[in-house]
Amino acid sequence: MSSPEDEALALAAVDALTGQLALAPKPGLPDPRDLGARATRKDHCSLRWSAKALAPGLAAMAAAARRTGEPSPQLRAELGAIGRCTEHSVGLAGGGHRGALWALGLLVAAAALDPAARSEDVTATAKKIAAHRDRRVPRRPSRGSSVSAKYGAAGARGEARAGFPHVRRALAALAESRTAGAAEVEARLDALLTVMSTLQDTELLYTAGPLGLRHVQAGARGVLEAGGTATDAGREALLALDADLHARAWSPRGSAGLLAGALFVDALASSVSSRARAA
Template identity: 55%
Template sequence: MGITLPLAVEPAAALDPDTLADLAAWALVEEAELTPKPGLVDRRGPGAHRDLDLDTLRRSARALRPAFRAMAEAARGRVPDQALREELAAIGRVGEIHMMAATGGSNTHRGAIWALGLLLAGTAIAGSADPCRIAATAAAIAQWPDRFAPQRASNGEKVRQAHGAAGARGEAQAGFPHVVAVALPALRASRSAGASETEAQLDALLAVMASLDDTCLLHRGGRPALEAAQAGARAVLAAGGTATPAGCAALQALDADLLARWVSPGGSADLLAATLFLDRIDRSFAPWNA
């Protein structure tokens, strides 16, 4: 998408809805292009998908940018309450329509609209680049019900009820623990250890996969697929991560297993995009915290 963000800007620019929307769209593209991801669309191909590819994900990210901007604009000067929660949800549903039009009906980023939309709003309200404060503010918004939500349960909601998983709603209401307490530390630890940015992002994804009850995996492959993905991710990390030969071999084995099962950790991918969003805000706008 060609989005280039500055390393440091004035606080007023950090609050600008256009900058935040660019960041959210960038995070979706960055996650999509990360290669090699187990079972997921990347530069190699569609992974365990018949209706998705990298170009489709790029189009989806571009189509969602106006919705992301509208969410950031709506949250400025507000506090977490039911009215804001419902306004963000309405914007998100319009964004989903545009996403489906851009992708020919493929559900590319429904979960990411929820996660990034809340974090965009949390950033605009919190007045801080600190990931924990942003996530806590997003959680305060997510606690409110949406009285106008469609009555038909999504696949994720059905899986959440069937398997007792927290799902996207529970993750948000808890303050995105797999982002702030799992993925961000893994990302930064890998960087500090000398891993490349690609390797660090892959390690962050695997850290999420190792413990998240990913409803995408549960929906398509049930508990056996989830347990296999979690065990495979832990094996990569135990081997030293993707920067090591043993870790790379374990990643290839995990990818082969997920493709054989025809399952994809889409929930983990959404949380990686959220992680990249918060990490870039924290690194780019660190003076804002003062």
Template identity: 60%
Template sequence: MAGAYDDERLARAAVRALVAEAELTPRAGAVRDDLTAVRWAAQALQPGFAAMAAAARRNAEPTRELREELGFIGRSTERSMLRATGGVNTHRGSIWSLGLLLASAALQPGAPIAELTATAKRLATLRDRSAPRLPSPGSTVSARYGAAGARGEARAGFPHARRALAALRAGTGRPDVLLSLMSTLQDTGILYAAGPHGLRAVQAGARDILDAGGTTTPDGAAALASLDADLRRGELRPRGSAALLACGIFLDDVASTWPPKQGPAARGRAARDRAVTA
């Protein structure tokens, strides 16, 4: 049975995913002088992630009550992170996305990834009556351009995170997985800062690198350097794609380290095996 130990394991897995994403290299659009702050911000989220897992385990079902508790914990966790980092807010979208996936993993230990993302989707569609109604950059561009944003991604069952997971399992390097996400995601942060034309330029730049063979080839590395310069010039960071890569890394971690959920037949065979060996 899942317990506090598993809550902490899930929280640590979420933090590991965020740190792995932050340390990823080579990449385009990274701010190289704030890596320490990004790592510190990820570590500051661990108690909140553990609280989310505990809340899910306590509620035992993906109810609106759980959704609202997760929202409350997420907002409190974000404030704690801001205090710990002196106002550096690098993981806001990740708190939402990873929080839903982590809660789903706590609800269904060992469940297949498709079940976890379906449960996260169900939670994301439930209304949080206590959520602030103030517009955010993401909600603003979602309304203006019809972009899905982090909420739309969750309500669709995390298609980009599942795609990242499939690529990771197929052996694709993480820098190229990130570029694959950048090539198709309607990143609301980039939309807000640079509009549709800027987003299309970023997507095209990511595709150019992949078409050149990826980041490990000379042509791909040259294309990466060009995209990196463009992003730095425009002060653009693909945070949405980065957050979904972290989700893919988290799902890969969970799938690799949690034993698969056993059905009744498998549990019956295991019980018989124990009786035979006793």
């Protein structure tokens, strides 16, 4: 049974995911502008609705971590079982968020194991959990695993087993943009572009191949090299990249899920700092 602390972690993770969804413009990704487009209204609305369906599963993952008390094979197996049930619930609510669920589930569990952990400790603990093999996972290959095998990309599992390097990169980009005076929306968009610029996104590899992936990475780097989204040149480059990816129907979904993970860890860090100041 989940505790108020478990539920608070789950809600923080859902808030991070809905915060990612609220950003605009996100190159090739659903955002609030879609609410004004008849053809895509259902897509974006259903993503916002189904994001809330993750909360019970994430709370159960946090509870499993507190009960287990360590990043053990047993915890990894429990998280996998809870995750598969949650995927089914999310599917009934509209679908989506599979990559975000994987990242957020591990990070929520890691945060539950040590509520006072710093950002780097949370990702390091998530790495320890992900290092264990889930022996109950269905043996049928997923699209992501097939693409990873074909192109040698790390994929979602590789990202987790490496300690979420792109979550850490996004956190660094958030801090840098905020320090430079960027508004919060601009800082978050810069963090998304930072992830896009280097991530071997299996969704993009599936739809666009290696050349398409490199095209997207170069476009993201171009926005950052122009000064980021807080500058006129960077904003112009962002809008051009957004139009290009929507025209090609290329979607960097892996980057979006990792940004949600970074926003969750960032919120945890703020909460820990607030508690420290209060003490």
